Amino acid sequence: MEIERKWMVNGWPEGLPLEKEELMRQGYVTVVPTVRIREERTVTEGQQKTEFILCFKSAGGLSRQEIEFPIEEENFRRVEELIARPLIPKLRRTYLLPDGHRLEVNHVDEGEPTEFWYAEIEYDTEEEALAWKPESDELAAFLDDEVTGKPGQSMGAYWMQTRVM
Secondary structure (H helix, E strand, O other): OEEEEEEEEOOOOOOOOEEEEEEEEEEEEEEOOEEEEEEEEEEEOOEEEEEEEEEEEOOOOOEEOEEEEEOOHHHHHHHHHHHOOOOEEEEEEEEEOOOOOEEEEEEEOOOOOOOEEEEEEEOOOHHHHHHOOHHHHOOOOOOOOEOOOOOOOOHHHHHHHHHHO
16 A cells, blocks of 8 residues: 655755655556556665566555566566657655655656656555644645645656657
8 A cells, every 4th residue: 555645846855864866767558547667777875776667556645555566677678668658757866854754856857848846755554644744844845735636646647648648
Protein backbone atom coordinates (compact mmCIF):
# COMPACT_ATOMS: atom_id res chain seq x y z
CA MET A 1 0.00 0.00 0.00
CA GLU A 2 1.27 3.45 -0.93
CA ILE A 3 0.15 6.28 1.34
CA GLU A 4 1.39 9.68 0.22
CA ARG A 5 0.55 13.35 0.01
CA LYS A 6 1.48 15.51 -2.98
CA TRP A 7 2.11 19.24 -3.49
CA MET A 8 2.88 21.40 -6.51
CA VAL A 9 6.06 23.38 -5.76
CA ASN A 10 8.49 25.79 -7.39
CA GLY A 11 12.10 24.71 -7.20
CA TRP A 12 14.13 22.90 -4.58
CA PRO A 13 13.58 23.48 -0.86
CA GLU A 14 16.23 25.32 1.14
CA GLY A 15 17.88 24.28 4.36
CA LEU A 16 17.13 20.54 4.26
CA PRO A 17 19.79 17.82 4.12
CA LEU A 18 19.94 16.21 0.69
CA GLU A 19 19.85 12.42 1.00
CA LYS A 20 20.08 11.41 -2.67
CA GLU A 21 19.52 12.49 -6.25
CA GLU A 22 18.03 10.30 -8.97
CA LEU A 23 17.68 10.77 -12.72
CA MET A 24 14.58 9.00 -13.99
CA ARG A 25 12.71 8.24 -17.17
CA GLN A 26 9.25 6.78 -17.00
CA GLY A 27 6.48 5.76 -19.34
CA TYR A 28 3.04 4.21 -19.13
CA VAL A 29 1.56 1.15 -20.76
CA THR A 30 -1.83 2.20 -19.36
CA VAL A 31 -3.02 4.71 -16.77
CA VAL A 32 -6.23 2.97 -15.60
CA PRO A 33 -5.00 0.99 -13.80
CA THR A 34 -1.50 2.39 -13.85
CA VAL A 35 1.13 0.16 -15.43
CA ARG A 36 4.43 2.01 -15.60
CA ILE A 37 8.09 1.40 -16.35
CA ARG A 38 10.83 3.52 -14.85
CA GLU A 39 14.59 3.76 -15.24
CA GLU A 40 16.21 5.11 -12.06
CA ARG A 41 19.84 6.24 -12.01
CA THR A 42 21.17 7.12 -8.57
CA VAL A 43 24.57 8.65 -8.00
CA THR A 44 25.98 8.53 -4.47
CA GLU A 45 29.58 9.13 -3.46
CA GLY A 46 30.77 8.83 -7.06
CA GLN A 47 29.04 5.49 -7.59
CA GLN A 48 26.22 5.14 -10.14
CA LYS A 49 23.47 2.55 -9.83
CA THR A 50 20.77 2.01 -12.46
CA GLU A 51 17.57 0.09 -11.80
CA PHE A 52 14.69 -0.77 -14.11
CA ILE A 53 11.29 -0.97 -12.42
CA LEU A 54 7.86 -2.27 -13.44
CA CYS A 55 5.03 -0.78 -11.37
CA PHE A 56 1.30 -1.39 -11.04
CA LYS A 57 -0.93 1.08 -9.15
CA SER A 58 -4.62 1.14 -8.42
CA ALA A 59 -6.71 4.28 -8.60
CA GLY A 60 -6.82 6.33 -5.44
CA GLY A 61 -5.93 9.53 -3.69
CA LEU A 62 -4.17 9.43 -0.34
CA SER A 63 -3.85 5.62 -0.40
CA ARG A 64 -3.62 3.14 -3.21
CA GLN A 65 -2.35 -0.32 -3.92
CA GLU A 66 1.14 -0.38 -5.43
CA ILE A 67 3.14 -3.35 -6.68
CA GLU A 68 6.66 -2.56 -7.80
CA PHE A 69 9.54 -4.84 -8.72
CA PRO A 70 12.80 -4.73 -10.67
CA ILE A 71 12.99 -6.00 -14.25
CA GLU A 72 15.92 -6.75 -16.52
CA GLU A 73 17.13 -3.91 -18.72
CA GLU A 74 16.28 -5.94 -21.84
CA ASN A 75 12.63 -6.22 -20.74
CA PHE A 76 12.55 -2.50 -19.90
CA ARG A 77 13.79 -1.67 -23.42
CA ARG A 78 11.21 -4.01 -24.98
CA VAL A 79 8.36 -2.35 -23.08
CA GLU A 80 9.77 1.10 -23.93
CA GLU A 81 9.69 0.12 -27.61
CA LEU A 82 6.12 -1.16 -27.21
CA ILE A 83 5.05 2.18 -25.65
CA ALA A 84 6.55 4.00 -28.68
CA ARG A 85 6.40 7.46 -27.07
CA PRO A 86 9.13 9.55 -25.45
CA LEU A 87 9.49 8.68 -21.78
CA ILE A 88 9.10 11.45 -19.21
CA PRO A 89 12.44 12.56 -17.75
CA LYS A 90 12.56 13.80 -14.19
CA LEU A 91 15.15 14.68 -11.62
CA ARG A 92 14.26 13.69 -8.05
CA ARG A 93 16.00 14.96 -4.96
CA THR A 94 15.17 13.32 -1.65
CA TYR A 95 15.53 15.37 1.53
CA LEU A 96 15.47 14.12 5.10
CA LEU A 97 12.96 15.97 7.28
CA PRO A 98 13.62 16.59 10.99
CA ASP A 99 10.85 14.14 11.97
CA GLY A 100 12.38 11.31 9.89
CA HIS A 101 10.05 11.52 6.88
CA ARG A 102 11.51 11.97 3.42
CA LEU A 103 10.48 14.78 1.10
CA GLU A 104 10.85 13.79 -2.56
CA VAL A 105 10.97 16.82 -4.88
CA ASN A 106 10.69 16.17 -8.61
CA HIS A 107 11.52 18.41 -11.59
CA VAL A 108 9.64 17.01 -14.59
CA ASP A 109 10.36 17.59 -18.31
CA GLU A 110 13.00 20.26 -17.62
CA GLY A 111 13.31 22.75 -20.47
CA GLU A 112 9.97 21.84 -22.04
CA PRO A 113 6.99 24.25 -22.10
CA THR A 114 5.14 21.78 -19.87
CA GLU A 115 7.88 21.43 -17.22
CA PHE A 116 6.77 21.47 -13.61
CA TRP A 117 7.79 20.62 -10.05
CA TYR A 118 6.04 18.54 -7.42
CA ALA A 119 6.82 17.12 -4.00
CA GLU A 120 5.62 14.02 -2.16
CA ILE A 121 5.92 12.53 1.29
CA GLU A 122 5.12 8.86 1.98
CA TYR A 123 3.65 7.72 5.29
CA ASP A 124 3.12 4.45 7.12
CA THR A 125 -0.59 5.06 7.87
CA GLU A 126 -3.40 7.31 6.68
CA GLU A 127 -3.71 8.70 10.21
CA GLU A 128 -0.06 9.70 10.17
CA ALA A 129 -0.47 11.30 6.74
CA LEU A 130 -3.51 13.31 7.77
CA ALA A 131 -1.90 14.42 11.05
CA TRP A 132 1.34 15.69 9.47
CA LYS A 133 1.43 19.47 8.98
CA PRO A 134 4.02 21.25 6.78
CA GLU A 135 4.37 23.88 9.50
CA SER A 136 5.82 21.21 11.82
CA ASP A 137 8.97 21.10 9.68
CA GLU A 138 8.85 24.79 8.69
CA LEU A 139 7.71 23.91 5.17
CA ALA A 140 4.39 25.79 5.13
CA ALA A 141 5.49 28.28 2.46
CA PHE A 142 7.11 25.61 0.28
CA LEU A 143 4.22 23.10 0.57
CA ASP A 144 1.31 25.53 0.22
CA ASP A 145 -0.39 23.96 -2.84
CA GLU A 146 -1.52 20.47 -1.87
CA VAL A 147 -3.02 18.41 -4.71
CA THR A 148 -3.38 15.02 -2.99
CA GLY A 149 -6.28 13.18 -4.61
CA LYS A 150 -7.19 16.01 -7.01
CA PRO A 151 -8.14 14.77 -10.48
CA GLY A 152 -5.58 15.44 -13.20
CA GLN A 153 -2.61 15.78 -10.82
CA SER A 154 -1.01 12.36 -11.30
CA MET A 155 1.99 11.57 -13.47
CA GLY A 156 -0.33 9.25 -15.43
CA ALA A 157 -2.60 12.22 -16.23
CA TYR A 158 0.47 14.23 -17.27
CA TRP A 159 1.50 11.34 -19.54
CA MET A 160 -1.91 11.40 -21.23
CA GLN A 161 -1.80 15.19 -21.67
CA THR A 162 1.73 15.40 -23.06
CA ARG A 163 2.50 12.05 -24.71
CA VAL A 164 -0.78 10.55 -25.86
CA MET A 165 -3.16 13.40 -26.74
